[in-house]
Amino acid sequence: MTLLAIDAGNAETSIGLFDGDELVADFVVASDERRTSDEWFLVVDGFVRRAGLPPIDEIAMCCTVPALLVALRKAYRRYYADVPVWVVGPGVKTGVPIHTDNPREVGTDRVVNALAAQELYGGPAIVVDLTGTATVIDAIDAEGRYLGGAIAPGVEVSLDAIVRRSAQLRSVEISAPRDVIGKNTVEALQSGIVFGFAGLIDAIVERMIESLGEDPEHVSVVATGSHAAVVLSECETITARNPELTLLGLALVAARNR
Known part of the structure; x- marks a missing residue:
């Protein structure tokens, strides 16, 4: 089971590749809002190939930049259409009760x-x-x-x-x-x-x-x-x-x- 994990932040995006429960490779790229969905796929696919892992089985992602989220959603819908994707937010289980005003x-x-x-x-x-x-x-x-x-x-x-x-x-x-x-x-x-x-x-x-x-x-x-x-x-x-x-x-x- 190969998991692609993406943490997209304001300045940097961290990407991790898991083989089962083990994090076997991780890398960081700039959170460039001009990057297209095709470019995001090429970035990720290049690192997956370099890591020598089998094709992606599932994706988990958190993103704090709306423009990046749009591009990433387009990328996985186009290139990983048959892969389960969990974008942390409403409807995705974390098991963390949030005790804040909003x-x-x-x-x-x-x-x-x-x-x-x-x-x-x-x-x-x-x-x-x-x-x-x-x-x-x-x-x-x-x-x-x-x-x-x-x-x-x-x-x-x-x-x-x-x-x-x-x-x-x-x-x-x-x-x-x-x-x-x-x-x-x-x-x-x-x-x-x-x-x-x-x-x-x-x-x-x-x-x-x-x-x-x-x-x-x-x-x-x-x-x-x-x-x-x-x-x-x-x-x-x-x-x-x-x-x-x-x-x-x-x-x-x-x-x-x-």
Whole structure:
């Protein structure tokens, strides 16, 4: 059984290939809204062939970009017409009760991450999804209920904003500087981004644990996202890092809907 899992976000789209329950290959492409359905098929088909897997048997997908969703739907309807497809949303079972004011406005990737965190690490849990566009921190209680979360600007969005609005600042590589006290402009920017976001994450996670009324030792704090490696190495609250969390969650969605 070959599963194609697609996590289409604002900046990047992660694609995973499962052979049974095992994630055997994954890759990331830009979330280009100009890409046609035919181009999406060629991208996916090329990686499937490179992975040496048999034809796709089923597809599970979450998407937060409407234009991308339209193109992806056209692609699988044309090229995978006989393959079961589960697009996370109304009518697709996740098993995650959503306890928010308006469940329909919760991003489907956040629901998938909540499912994966609960299943893989147990609850209560907090998921930290750190991408270039947004920093999303979500809380799941001991019963596996999604309670809501916090959304802050992403690493790249923040860096781009300060560079655009400052005459003498330029973009820098997102990496940890030699010390928190930057000795030059590049290091000062790196310090602000890396240690600033680490502090933001730790502060929100600590407040969420307090709001949950849980012992910090009993809460799984799981980090994922394209910018997790650099920033989260400076965090004190993270207990696990799983770059493939969303893809693994999509595999769980597929299993629940077969």
